[in-house]
Amino acid sequence: MNTVFKALNDKTRRDILELLKDGDKTAGDIADHFQFSKPTISHHLDLLRQAELLTSEKKGQYIYYSLNTTVVDELLKWVLQFTPSFNQNPAYENK
Amino acid sequence: MNTVFKALNDKTRRDILELLKDGDKTAGDIADHFQFSKPTISHHLDLLRQAELLTSEKKGQYIYYSLNTTVVDELLKWVLQFTPSFNQNPAYENK
DNA sequence: TAAGTATTTAGATATTTGTCTAAATATTTA
């Protein structure tokens, strides 16, 4: 969870995740949406990948980035523990 | 959302939130669960309060801290936008 | 009112972070 929260603690990185909801994009396509240099965006992509919020795949000259929703599910569970309904619903029984 | 993610980007602060699931606690009670100095914990509590993840109430000599689940709901919505089911379910219709 | 307890504020410092430019790597195309 540490790397996940670290990755999410930046507006640009959160915006990148939202961009990728619409479908996979290359590093360059992603960079074009922001005013930062390409190395800066590359660094953000790296942190998102470290947190496994993204996956990347090289196709020829390009690298395509995609959302990885597996970690999102873990995050969702983490957040749900704080919702009032969580402890009332036996489906979420906590050890 | 910025202050929320900032507040969550620290293990100690996330642990404080989990502590408070069991019920309200004073600043001192909270501090006793950690190895850090009281000023350090006080600072963490401040950041959590800035993010409105906690509320505080003074009672005599003590200050009681409580979870504030309102902001948790906003966070939950933010996370849900990335779950596959989100866009399929008309209940979560997005502007 | 003086001493004790609870908590925060202030100020210092080492570490982490976000950004940049320049250079390196890998692929495609002329």
Add this chain to the structure above:
DNA sequence: TAAATATTTAGACAAATATCTAAATACTTA
């Protein structure tokens, strides 16, 4: 194979962060 394109790596630097100790504030109790 040389030039162009896509992306990352390396290294530098300013700003933000987490921590500490010392001091201040506020309340309670002897």
